Amino acid sequence: MSSSQEPVRILAPSSLRETLSRRALLQVGAGSVGLAALLAACGSDKKSSSGTTATTTANGGSTPTTTASSSAPATSGSTASSTAASTGASTAGTTGGVSGYSEVVNKSSGTLAMYTWGDYNDPSIVGDLAQTDLGVTMKVDYYTSNEDLITKLSTANGSSGYDVVVPTGPYIPQMIQKGLLEKFDKDKLPNLSNVDKLYLGQDWDPGNDYSVCKDWGSTGWMWDSSKVKADIKTWNDFIAAATGEASGNVSVLDTGANVLGMYCWANGIDWNTEKKEDLDAAEKFLVDTFASHIKAFDSYPSTKIAEGAYTLSMAWNGDARQAYSRIADAGGNPDDWKWALGAPNTELWMDNYCIAAGSPNPDAAHAWINWLLTPEISIKDLQYHGYNSGMKGMESLIATLAPDLTLGNMIFFSDDQVKTMRTQKITSAQDRIADIYNKIKAKAGG
Amino acid sequence: MTASVVPPKRGRLRAPKFLLAGPSIIWYVLFFVAPIAFIVYYSFGTKDSSKLVPVDMSSPGFHNYSEAFSSTFFTTFKATLRVAVTATLLTVVIGFPVAYFLAFKVQERWRAILLALVIVPSFTSFLIRTVAWRIPLAPNGTLSKWLQDWGVIGGPISLLETRTAVQIAIVYNYLGFMILPLYVALDRIEPVLREASKDLGAGRVSTFMRVTLPLAGPGIAAGVLLTFIPMCGDYVTATVLGGAKGNMIGALIDSEFKGAQNWPLGSAIAVLMILAVLVMLAIGAIVVVGGQWLLRRMRRVDLSDGAPA
Numbered sequence: 029m030s031s032s033q034e035p036v037r038i039l040a041p042s043s044l045r046e047t048l049s050r051r052a053l054l055q056v057g058a059g060s061v062g063l064a065a066l067l068a069a070c071g072s073d074k075k076s077s078s079g080t081t082a083t084t085t086a087n088g089g090s091t092p093t094t095t096a097s098s099s100a101p102a103t104s105g106s107t108a109s110s111t112a113a114s115t116g117a118s119t120a121g122t123t124g125g126v127s128g129y130s131e132v133v134n135k136s137s138g139t140l141a142m143y144t145w146g147d148y149n150d151p152s153i154v155g156d157l158a159q160t161d162l163g164v165t166m167k168v169d170y171y172t173s174n175e176d177l178i179t180k181l182s183t184a185n186g187s188s189g190y191d192v193v194v195p196t197g198p199y200i201p202q203m204i205q206k207g208l209l210e211k212f213d214k215d216k217l218p219n220l221s222n223v224d225k226l227y228l229g230q231d232w233d234p235g236n237d238y239s240v241c242k243d244w245g246s247t248g249w250m251w252d253s254s255k256v257k258a259d260i261k262t263w264n265d266f267i268a269a270a271t272g273e274a275s276g277n278v279s280v281l282d283t284g285a286n287v288l289g290m291y292c293w294a295n296g297i298d299w300n301t302e303k304k305e306d307l308d309a310a311e312k313f314l315v316d317t318f319a320s321h322i323k324a325f326d327s328y329p330s331t332k333i334a335e336g337a338y339t340l341s342m343a344w345n346g347d348a349r350q351a352y353s354r355i356a357d358a359g360g361n362p363d364d365w366k367w368a369l370g371a372p373n374t375e376l377w378m379d380n381y382c383i384a385a386g387s388p389n390p391d392a393a394h395a396w397i398n399w400l401l402t403p404e405i406s407i408k409d410l411q412y413h414g415y416n417s418g419m420k421g422m423e424s425l426i427a428t429l430a431p432d433l434t435l436g437n438m439i440f441f442s443d444d445q446v447k448t449m450r451t452q453k454i455t456s457a458q459d460r461i462a463d464i465y466n467k468i469k470a471k472a473g474g
Numbered sequence: 475m476t477a478s479v480v481p482p483k484r485g486r487l488r489a490p491k492f493l494l495a496g497p498s499i500i501w502y503v504l505f506f507v508a509p510i511a512f513i514v515y516y517s518f519g520t521k522d523s524s525k526l527v528p529v530d531m532s533s534p535g536f537h538n539y540s541e542a543f544s545s546t547f548f549t550t551f552k553a554t555l556r557v558a559v560t561a562t563l564l565t566v567v568i569g570f571p572v573a574y575f576l577a578f579k580v581q582e583r584w585r586a587i588l589l590a591l592v593i594v595p596s597f598t599s600f601l602i603r604t605v606a607w608r609i610p611l612a613p614n615g616t617l618s619k620w621l622q623d624w625g626v627i628g629g630p631i632s633l634l635e636t637r638t639a640v641q642i643a644i645v646y647n648y649l650g651f652m653i654l655p656l657y658v659a660l661d662r663i664e665p666v667l668r669e670a671s672k673d674l675g676a677g678r679v680s681t682f683m684r685v686t687l688p689l690a691g692p693g694i695a696a697g698v699l700l701t702f703i704p705m706c707g708d709y710v711t712a713t714v715l716g717g718a719k720g721n722m723i724g725a726l727i728d729s730e731f732k733g734a735q736n737w738p739l740g741s742a743i744a745v746l747m748i749l750a751v752l753v754m755l756a757i758g759a760i761v762v763v764g765g766q767w768l769l770r771r772m773r774r775v776d777l778s779d780g781a782p783a
Contacts, residue, residue, distance in 0.1 A: 179732045182526045206526055284733070315546065323635050324717035336614030337634055337717075360614055459521060462734035469729060470546040473553060473637075473721030 126428055128421070131402045132218045136395035139165045141388070142192040143177060145379065146170045146328045147350070150412035153405060162399055164392045172327050173283050174199040175462075181208045186386030191393040197378045198454045200232040200239050209238045210383040216394035219401035227418035230378065239380035240397065243346075243415035246376055246441065246449055247286060248369040250333065250348050251340040254361075262371045263294035266342070267318070274340035275321040279332070281342050282325040284465030285452055286375065287314060290342065293373045300453040307457060311464045319471035333365070334358040344377075345369070346414030349438040367438060369445060376449035378418075404429060414439050510748075517741035528735050538742035547726065547743065554723040555750065557637065558705040561644045565652040565701050566694060568645070573656035573693075574686075577663075589657070596650040604714045607643055608634060635717025643711050648704065652697040659693020660686070691762075698758065706751050723747050 142154065147170075154166040171177045174196050181188050181203070195203055203209050214220065220228075220240060227241040249266050256273045260266050267290065270278040280287050285299070291310045292299040301307065326332060329341040330351035335358065343351070348367050355362045381397045383390055399405055406417045407429040416439055419425055426433055433439075441449075492499075515531070517538055522530035541547070576588055595603065610617045613630035621627045633639045663686060671681040709724030716722065723743065730740030 173733055175735055176732045179735060182528075185526065202523075205524075319718075322718045326717075334614070335608065335612035335634075336618075336630055337612070358614055459523065459734075459736075462736065466726070466729055466734050466736075467546045469718070469721060470550045470726060472718035473550050473716075 126403045126421075126425060129403050130219045130221050131404075133161060133399055133402065134216065134395040135163050136389075136392040137163050138389045138392055139167055140192065140392040140396055141167045141169070141190045142194075142396075143169050143171060143180065143188070143190040143384070144192070144194040146172065147347075148194065148379075148413055150409045153400070153409050153412075157405075158396065158399075162392070162395055164396060166396075178203060178206075178208065181384060182206055184386075188384060188386065189388060190384045191387040191389050192396065193382050193384045194242055194379050195239075195382060196452075197230055197232045197239075197380060198452050200380065200382070202454065203382070204233075204238055208385050210385050210387055210390060211237055212240075212383065213390075213394060216391075217398045217401070219398045222401050222403060222406075222419055224418050224420040224422070227378065233380075239382045240401070241418040242379045242381050242400075243410070243413065243417045244376065244378040245345045245415040246369060246445075247281065247289070247342065247344055247374050248348065248367060249340060249342050250329075250351060250365055250367050252338075252364050253366050254364040255339045260340075260366075260368055263290055263374075266290065266340070266370075267294055269340055271318065271321050274338075277323050277337075277339040278321055279324045279326040279329045279338045279341040280322055281344070282327040284461045284468075286342065287465060287468060288461055289375055289452075290370075291318075293370060296372075299373075299375075299450060300455055300457075302455050302457045307460050307464065311467065314464060315467045315471050319468045322468075322472045325469065325472075330354050334360060336360070344415075345438050349414035349435045352435060369441070371448065373448050373450055376446070376451050378451075379415075410439070416440055513741045513744055516737050517745050519738040519741075521736045521738055523735050527737070529737050538738045539746065541739055542742045542746050550721055550723055550726050551743075551746070551750070553637070553721070554706060554747075555754065557641055557644060557722065558702055558708075559754070561641060561648065561705055562698055562702045564645045565649050566656075566697065569649055569652035569656055569697065570690075570694075573653050573660050576653075576657050577660035592650055592653050592657075600647060601710050601714070603647065604643060604711050607639075607715060611639070634715060635719060637716065637720045639715040640712050640720035640722065643715050644705055644708060647708075647711060648701040651700040651704075655696035655700060656690065656693045659690045659696070663689045688766075695762070699755070702755070703751055706747060 140158070149168075154168050158164050158166050169190075171180065177193060177195055178199065181190070181193070186207075193209075200209070214236075217240070220236065223241060227244065228236055230241075233239045249260060251260055251269065251274065255277075256269055258265060258269050258273060260269050280290070288310055289299040291297075291314055292301060292306070297306050297310075323338060324332070326338075326341070327344075328347050329338060329343050330347045331354060332338060333341055333351045334354035341348075345367075352362045352365065355365060381400065383393045383397075387393050400409065401419075403419055403425050406419050407425055410417045411430050411433060414435070416422065422440070426436070516529045518534035518536070519529040519531045520533065520537075522528055542551075572592070576585060576592075580588060609615060611631055611633050612618060613632060613634070615631070618627075618631040622630065633642075667689070668681055668685055671685045676684065707724050708722060709728060712720050712722035712725050713728075716725070727740050727744050727747070730736045730743060734740075
């Protein structure tokens with residue numbers, strides 16, 4: 029290639045050069061922007077739909093947990109046989125299983141799309157195990173708040189394409205009222221009988237017609253004791269450290285209710301308060317005093333804790349538990365990090381499996397939720413996400429199925445601890461809280 | 475005797491020429507005009523979260539706009555404009571020498587490769603490029619530890635979750651979109667013009683200021699449009715790298731819609747942002763056009779009284 033050749037022109041052949049007006053120039057630029065956007069879209073598409081095409085069930089129930097399914101015909105969604113199968117399960121005597129539980133596993137097929145909280149299931153349970161045990165290909169997307177979920181479902185108006193969603197209890201009534209959830213076909217959920225009665229029939233769905241407990245947890249904080257010397261025992265200590273030693277390196281959960289909760293619990297106020305003077309005082313403190321100390325609004329701080337981004341983080345117990353292994357993986361020292369459950373009061377939340385209205389594959393949704401309610405799968409999942417999954421006889425299940433569970437004290441709470449926990453209520457103050465929260469966010473950036 | 479000559483009638487009807495633009499007109503009406511119209515419409519409503527679309531239009535008014543102008547939101551507003559203006563200026567300053575080098579200095583056989591090097595990063599997903607930043611910049615990351623071991627920095631890198639991180643990343647993310655139009659503009663300048671300028675006695679600086687730069691004007695304008703407008707609405711960079719401190723208006727609008735379910739307020743902020751961008755561009759255009767006019771006046775050579783001495 030000699031230099032006397034016609035110069036290479038990537039953007040415009042020389043014959044076109046004369047006609048390239050300013051407008052044409054803009055179009056060239058805009059075209060490349062469009063191309064980049066298109067490519068970006070392709071890239072993210074690849075990322076989210078990592079699964080292959082739908083697979084029909086071809087494999088018989090070969091795994092030890094699926095004792096019942098061998099008696100069920102391997103067609104998609106065998107409703108009729110499920111009752112018979114469930115009785116068969118208890119007598120079948122599971123290999124490595126736990127007795128006294130219904131362990132029906134219905135085969136299904138096709139793709140199952142779940143919209144859930146970040147990093148909330150064992151990767152194999154939403155991946156290859158769902159494929160081998162159920163014949164279902166999973167596709168999982170994530171949201172960071174219940175409001176996020178509700179907005180997505182209500183704007184799609186039944187065409188969101190999601191089958192399974194995981195809202196927190198208090199948000200379920202409004203979702204039912206707006207017609208965002210599909211009623212359960214309980215014939216397809218025989219394993220409901222495995223859930224501890226304590227976690228069934230909650231206020232938001234007394235008959236469990238739309239929802240079943242996925243797991244429940246609470247809120248506390250983690251801090252790097254090599255950088256923050258104070259012993260943080262209460263929400264007041266948390267606020268003191270956040271506005272003092274840890275200022276500028278604090279993350280708080282990315283939900284308005286939790287940030288308000290922090291203030292209320294520190295000041296002995298009911299966090300479901302609707303009183304104007306309480307909310308005014310909360311706004312004044314959170315926006316004018318507290319906001320400027322916040323480094324990030326982060327519902328899953330564990331990864332960034334391992335990166336070293338924060339020295340004090342408000343966190344849910346399961347995510348905090350995951351932080352310990354992540355810190356070790358990143359070469360940090362987990363012993364520097366301390367965890368405390370919120371005190372004197374803190375949150376109790378319960379997330380629930382629900383089926384989205386207009387679910388493209390309700391059959392697979394039922395099959396998958398039912399599968400998650402088998403003890404083996406539930407405990408396997410629990411070991412990953414670190415939240416109490418509400419199976420009955422939890423202690424003996426853990427002893428049998430997960431004897432080497434680590435940091436169990438971050439998963440299971442004593443009765444005394446549970447007594448300090450408060451469930452969120454959706455009140456008339458909801459709009460005000462959202463408003464305060466956005467002001468906090470805006471102020472934190474100022 | 476008059477013979478009226480009637481031109482033969484055309485055999486077929488000619489479709490109006492604008493039909494060629496038909497597909498794009500339909501596309502824009504459906505997917506641009508209609509959604510934006512809804513945003514503008516909703517911005518006068520009131521939040522009503524009991525509805526599927528949580529907007530009550532029974533008593534329209536400007537209350538969302540007055541709230542959007544409240545000090546807290548306005549702070550984010552100003553910060554966003556500051557980041558976008560700074561970043562646009564930086565992309566011009568950083569991008570111009572590169573484009574100049576590509577257009578005039580580099581040997582032609584290398585040009586394609588170098589241009590490709592500028593373009594290829596833009597082919598990587600915007601999101602991935604931004605997320606990838608977190609790895610080297612992590613305070614506990616390898617790079618941070620090396621730099622500390624070598625004594626380059628006193629403590630861990632503390633760039634993530636700051637507005638500085640957003641500022642740097644946004645310049646990086648949009649630099650290619652500035653370099654390309656600049657290069658096209660510079661490449662179109664005939665070398666003879668620059669040679670003529672030198673022949674007539676202009677030095678390097680003078681040639682650059684009075685010949686090259688004005689001719690590159692359209693390229694700069696295109697580059698500014700292609701970078702400034704998307705920067706103002708940039709959501710990814712601020713969300714991924716900015717934390718609480720690097721909050722930008724895109725993230726704020728997002729949280730109004732999704733978090734607070736306050737569509738009317740989110741819409742009002744969005745409308746204000748669109749207006750603010752238009753105003754900024756108008757100010758920019760006035761400054762440039764006015765500046766050129768002034769320069770021409772100042773440099774005008776008056777020939778009426780004979781040639782200057």
